[in-house]
Amino acid sequence: xxxxxxxxxxxxxxxxxxxxxxxxxxxxxxxxxxxxxxxxxxxxxxxxxxxxxxxxxxxxxxxxxx
Ligand SMILES: [Zn+2]
Numbered sequence: 083x084x085x086x087x088x089x090x091x092x093x094x095x096x097x098x099x100x101x102x103x104x105x106x107x108x109x110x111x112x113x114x115x116x117x118x119x120x121x122x123x124x125x126x127x128x129x130x131x132x133x134x135x136x137x138x139x140x141x142x143x144x145x146x147x148x
Contacts, residue, residue, distance in 0.1 A: 087146055089132030090120030098135040100127040100142040116141035 090101040090112055099114030101123055106112065111119045116139055125131045133143055 087115070087127035087132070088123050089125050089127045089129060089135070090114050091122040091124060091131070092118060093121045095137075097137045097139050098127075098132050098142075099139045100132065100146045114139065114142055115145045 086103050087100040088103055088106040090099045091097070092099060099116060099118050099120050101112045101114055101120060106123050110123075111121050112123055114120050118139065127133055127142075127146060132138065133146070
């Protein structure tokens with residue numbers, strides 16, 4: 083379920099990654115489901131800052147789509 087993920091952003095590339103909700107409350111940096119390290123978590127993955135953003139991570143899209 084995509085609602086289990088928060089939207090993370092790689093500040094170096096601007097690419098959006100999915101971060102598990104269960105880890106989103108931990109201190110930065112976060113590990114995205116694809117393994118990337120992200121420095122910002124901002125809102126839902128299933129939203130304009132996540133999978134609907136201009137540059138969502140293809141690996142995170144595939145993983146969160148099941
Ligand atoms: Zn990713």
